[in-house]
Amino acid sequence: MKKSIRAHQKQILMPAPYSILQIEKHTSLEWNFRVSCDFPVQYGQFVEVSLPMIGEAPISVSDFGDGWIDLLIRRVGKVTDALFKLTPGDIIWLRGAYGNGYDLNQFLNRSLLIVAGGTGVAPIKGLLRHWCEHSERVKRLSVILGYKNPESILYKNELESWREKCRLYLTLEEGMADKDYYSLGRVTDRLDDIDFTDSDEMQAIVVGPPVMIRSTVDKLTMHGLKDENIWVDYERRMACSVGKCGHCRIGDVYVCLDGPVFTYSDARCMID
Incomplete structure (x- = not known):
């Protein structure tokens, strides 16, 4: 039991690499990033998105399915500026999911x-x-x-x-x-x-x-x-x-x- 708890804590505290599967441009400032995912998610939760040497930002999980999550990202700062320069196949880092979602x-x-x-x-x-x-x-x-x-x-x-x-x-x-x-x-x-x-x-x-x-x-x-x-x-x-x-x-x-x-x-x- 203790070992599984420590493993879970490490999972949600340490970011891991995931690949961008698809990018959909909704507006000039808001794009949807579909990213590979192998951890449980609930509607209403969020993840921390990070890029090495740049920083991290909390992003709501807008949708999810088998092996993927959608992140609707608004371009508002240093981290999101860098994210908007990426293309499908590139790697971003995620940790989470965090928070209480909807029952x-x-x-x-x-x-x-x-x-x-x-x-x-x-x-x-x-x-x-x-x-x-x-x-x-x-x-x-x-x-x-x-x-x-x-x-x-x-x-x-x-x-x-x-x-x-x-x-x-x-x-x-x-x-x-x-x-x-x-x-x-x-x-x-x-x-x-x-x-x-x-x-x-x-x-x-x-x-x-x-x-x-x-x-x-x-x-x-x-x-x-x-x-x-x-x-x-x-x-x-x-x-x-x-x-x-x-x-x-x-x-x-x-x-x-x-x-x-x-x-x-x-x-x-x-x-x-």
Whole structure:
């Protein structure tokens, strides 16, 4: 037993080399890297991506399958600049996966609402795909995705298939509205279109910028959702990912260990 525990600790603390299988360019700043993978992953977890002599960065696992994970990476700094110079076949280093993900059993046979904005769509992409492929396991699936403009839309190739499996609402802050496809405004503007008749047991997942999370949660509670049935993702300011550096600490909570997925009944007490 002790030997297996030490082996597991070494695995999640030491980065290992993995090959890039595929790169898909979503926007000029956001690319999806499909990378080989041989460790267990849950929806909502993240990994540390590193390049020797350059550095490392925490990245959400946006999706995964047999022998691979998807990492939607935004070009924002030294590490990501270097990643954008790589091509399929190149090697990157990973450690993880880290954090608490989503318990899928929590959503079975209940109405599920997913609200995500901007790059916050990435952490729930795989979860959305899962429920679209198994829509019979939830009572009703509604999804609201918000972007700044048409050029910033992620996962354009998947949108049509998602629309066939769920009630999908796409909002843009800028651009031309299309009543059959998307509307101008914020994600909170579309909450009035959601069926909240079973709000006492309905589950909701909210991912995005802090301001968007707060305004969305406020409106969900007004519609009758319970705090313990609202899930939020606070993945930000990660550094070591193992609770040692304190960069992600909010009060007594270490987001990298206790999150990044929290129920709002826990998250509402986290004052940053």
